[in-house]
Amino acid sequence: MEGQKRGRIGGGGGGGGGRGRHGHRGGEDRDVRLSKSLSFALRHGAAQMGLDMSSDGFILVEDLLSHPQFRSFSLEDLESVVANNDKQRFKLRAHPEDGRLQIRANQGHSVQVTDLELRAVQPDAPDCPREAVHGSYLQHWPSIRSQGLRRMKRTHIHLAPGLPGGGGVISGMRKNCDLVIYIDLHKAMTDGIPFYWSENRVLLTPGDSEGALAPRYFTRALKLKPPQCELSLE
Structure with missing residues (x-):
């Protein structure tokens, strides 16, 4: 619940900003923008963005949605992109120890991930x-x-x-x-x-x-x- 609550607060500024899920900014679909940003953060850029990635490639959703690049998105936006991505690029799970929500990319990494459950x-x-x-x-x-x-x-x-x-x-x-x-x-x-x-x-x-x-x-x-x-x- 803590992860979900913080996720919604972090996305509150832009997630409900009147554009809707398929609103456009710069001609690009909102979900597409989120998917591209997720791909970069989860496959390549976590360290340079200051996001802590576990050895199996997961990042806490609350940390992700608190990052400036993701503050305009809500937890619902994230869940929708994960569920509806046609290539199933991402995975959400509850942290096995404390239950906080985590997300990772299923493949495509340039950073070393030791346990992708391959x-x-x-x-x-x-x-x-x-x-x-x-x-x-x-x-x-x-x-x-x-x-x-x-x-x-x-x-x-x-x-x-x-x-x-x-x-x-x-x-x-x-x-x-x-x-x-x-x-x-x-x-x-x-x-x-x-x-x-x-x-x-x-x-x-x-x-x-x-x-x-x-x-x-x-x-x-x-x-x-x-x-x-x-x-x-x-």
Whole structure:
């Protein structure tokens, strides 16, 4: 209750400021603005924003809503974005010791989070896909084709078990991706590269010792924008 009460007080200034949930400021939907701000704070910027993040990636909601960047939002705004996010990017829970409300991002971190409750993919498990899909952009294809996929500043390379919308796939790539690369999961796992399921069914891998998935694990690549076509791996 303490977390909820403080959350509502912290959001009182702007949460009920007459704009409504779908009010606009600068042409952007209020929920979209909150989702983007949450993504930055929970995946990348907690330390520089002065927010205390636990080893498993959670931040107290009362601390978040007291931060200047979030004071215009209420607890109800936060709960709505978590519940209605189409990719289920965030998780709310009661702190296991004191019951205060906490929030975290399910994946996408550039900061090290030691316990994201990831589940290791087992090659003989019924839910282990034969291929996984990585979404990208055609402008990056020459580099990807020669150097492979890299996790860059993130802790994992993100993959999906299929194309968005297919077989219940909701996340794993951006909606505007115009390139997909298919990865032979079993071949990569045989070479010792681990893969994990996040809570919202995104496949994550740290890659090899260099943080990469080499081109030898690619099975095919598709250009998605019309006319859709398969790209050469050579």
